[in-house]
Amino acid sequence: MRILVAGRTGQLAVALQERLPRDGHEVVALEAPQLDLTDRGSIERAIESAAPDAVVNAAAYTAVDRAEEQRELAFAVNAIGAGMLADAVAKRGLPFVHISTDYVFSGDGGAPYAEDAATGPMGVYGDSKLAGERAVLMHNPRSAILRTAWVCGPHGANFVKTMLRLGAERDSVSVVADQQGAPTFAADLADAIARMLPRLATAPAGDEAFGLFHLTGLPHTTWHGFAEAIFAGAAARGHTVPALRAITTAEYPTPARRPADGRLDCGRIARVHGIQAADWRQSLSLCLDTLIGPETETRA
Secondary structure, rough: OEEEEEEEOOOHHHHHHHHHHHHEEEEEEEEOOOOOOOOHHHHHHHHHHHOOOOOOOOOOOOOOOOOOOHHHHHHHHHHHHHHHHHHHHHHHOEEEEEEHHHHHHHOOOOOOEEEOOOOOOOOOHHHHHHHHHHHHHOOOOOOOEEOOEEOOOOOOOOHHOOOOOOOHHHHHHEEEOEEEEEEEEHHHHHHHHHHHHHHHOOOOOOOOEEEEEEEEOOEEEEEEHHHHHHHHHHOOOOOOOOOEEEEEEHOOOOOOOOOOOOOOEEEEHHHHHHOOOHHHHHHHHHHHHHOOOOOOOOOO
């Protein structure tokens, strides 16, 4: 198939460009100005030019804290833009894959959250992504929305790269230990999308292949637990690592509130598409191999 990816240099967009050709797909990855989610004309022209068989929206406004001051831009991209893209795809009768987030939940509602759990975003970013979900489902009934969390990988800015940088600069690093969730590596997301696309391409509107799905890595952990694993992996690769201090969310205030418990139940995507949540610890090891090299010692 010919797959149009909205986004070109982001973490998931890069992973899709690496993964989809392995299944024989041709990928056209476009970002602004060639495909600008704030410009309906740009969207229409991009789809007309690419002539795809399916579209994946890997583009988003993801600056969680800045969104508190840039509400209009966050909604323009994540809600209005996502809806316009879904609508343009629907007019051509094509399937649409859209990426959303655990930030649509409040984090105090009894995680792990299933797809039908009550939503309750605590900030502008989550509000805009939830509005985007609703717009996508309204405009294109052949949409599959993947809610995910803590996305990382060797490309772009993310927690893994931040920890490695801070570890090289400091003797001690403090990380929040009272927010639960699960890292999700972009390569694992891309693999899941690649596996979903053949069914989405032929399934009619109303089929269970479409709708909301949750997909993160497993097992669940905290940001502090994730940092521990990152520094353990760095140490196994011969790098000096800092002391790691656990702190509370209150000790690290941010403009936007984060869900204290953003764990997602990934059972539906396993039942419907046969996709199991990946072990993020294995994906982290592969990511560290890429970023800093292979392990230099044998673990006990």
